[in-house]
Amino acid sequence: MQTIHGTTTTSEDAEREREGPGRDLTPLLAGAATAVGAIGAVLALTGSDSPLRGPFTLFFLLAAPAAAIGAALRGLDPFGRLVASVAGAVVLDMLVAQAMLALHQWSVRGGIVAVTAISALILLLVIMRRRTV
Template sequence: MQTDTIRGDGRYEPSPPAPQAPPGGVARSLALGAAVAAGAMGAVLALTGLDSPLRAPFTLFFLLMAPAGALAVALGRMDPLGRAVVAGAGALAVDLLVAQVMLALHLWSVRGGVFAVAAFSGVLLLGCALRRRTGRTRARRTG
């Protein structure tokens, strides 16, 4: 509902239009929530060592999607297709780099690999959040 106001000095001021929901917003949110839940379940199953037939696919999903999601957030200004391709390739590179380093140091374990990928993804997301927050603060001070 749009309401118009008349200011104290007699000028007419229309209210801004209500924000519109993006097309497919609900379906996209549900799919994103399901993906996060599946990835979190994979990490929990791998870190706790519970025996389940879903442990391998959910853990693989986590190992691919956690770094891909973090890299996609870091590449926010790219077009969507290019961002998806670069984030997917970067996720594979992160997983291979973690495995190579752990094998070279004789520290290989499934739990350690899942933890290292989760730590990398979390640090990358935290860095992006801090960068955006400080960027807004600087913009407000100068603007």
């Protein structure tokens, strides 16, 4: 007598079959967002008269601190992390603007540099914390 073994598929196998090539657009979208943010920062720092300067710079001012804060909040669920990181980005932008206005040092270039430096510092602290853990 011959025994026929049935194959059972797990949920991971089924998900892997559904994904297929070209289904995961997350890296592509992350790269596009990085490019748009970098172009916005460069356009603002060079003082270009491009009509894309405003929207791209605004995207950079929200995305750079939000990405840094989101990296620091890995323990939250995805929606809570998104809301907290965007709110933190707005708060960071407002604090930088208020500090620059209070010190009579307001400039667009200075604001871009300050937000970039603070975002990079937050990311550096996250990386250092992960290496020690």
